[in-house]
Amino acid sequence: MVRVEGLTKDYGPVLALDSLTLDIGEGTTGLVGANGAGKSTLLKILLGLVPATSGRAEVLGHDVEEEGPQVRATVGYLPEHDCLPPDVSASDFVVHLAMMSGLPRLAARERAAEVLRHVGLAEERYRPMGGYSTGMKQKAKLAQALAHDPRLVLLDEPTNGLDPAARDEMLGLVRRIGHDFGIAVIVTSHLLGELERVSDHVVVLDAGRLLRASRTDEFLDATGTLLVEVLGEDAQGRMATALATAGIGVRERGSALSVDLTGSGPDVRDVVRDAASDLGLGLVRMQADHRHLEDVFAEQPSDGRPADHAEEVPRD
């Protein structure tokens, strides 16, 4: 779908992309990175809207600088910023964009009705978009991205500004675009947990550089940790101290402890069980931990940067 080689973009003194080389295939790909990592810049270059400083990029076999119109004919785009004319209805807007993409009026109307129904904008589609909630505006933006039946859609922070219910709905739509309609999706977010739910692949950008790219399940498979929950007075703190004293890596994870299973020595499960017994604590849970993308991200400091850089990334 996308091939990027040595892509660099500077905005004057700001280096937004730094020699990025990357291939993105079919399915849904999550593009993760903190604010300013270069996600939006990459999408705009892929659409041929912003020129790269050096390097090259191809989308569906088209060079983005030479063949921008061909790229945009087969790619849908949901921009991050507010771009909807306030006095136009979603219906008129999507029909207009579908016609601009080359569909005759009747086909454009049918297609607009179909995509607006798909994103869940029913009667509201006839109202001016200026009066829409943020969730409705994001749906209208998604509908226009799908209007010309693209092979690939680029969704820039589609859940931005949404409350939890609207965010879940939007993530459900993103998943359906990929799985039910077979359209390839590249979706950005700085909320790592979101992409874990919808993406087949994850690409992590940090300060314009590629930190990691792999299948989502490869990120999440190798847990190597045990989730332990104990009950009793200051149970978590006392258990953590006991395990650390025994030379076992341990850190807090919500109401539980994430315990490192990878060290040598006695079986960590036995140590946990004995420590709970010695301390008089109730052992409520001891199970293999399911890793989350934010853990992976936190474990991967970029060159010379502190690991706690990942603290800047808001948690889901």
Ligand SMILES: Nc1ncnc2c1ncn2[C@@H]1O[C@H](COP(=O)(O)OP(=O)(O)OP(=O)(O)O)[C@@H](O)[C@H]1O
């Ligand atoms: N038009 C521009 N002029 C100058 N600097 C820019 C411009 N667009 C982006 N930048 C800078 O380039 C860097 C990358 O920005 P970009 O918007 O691509 O990141 P992002 O990962 O999409 O972040 P966000 O989620 O905040 O949009 C940032 O430091 C940003 O300030």
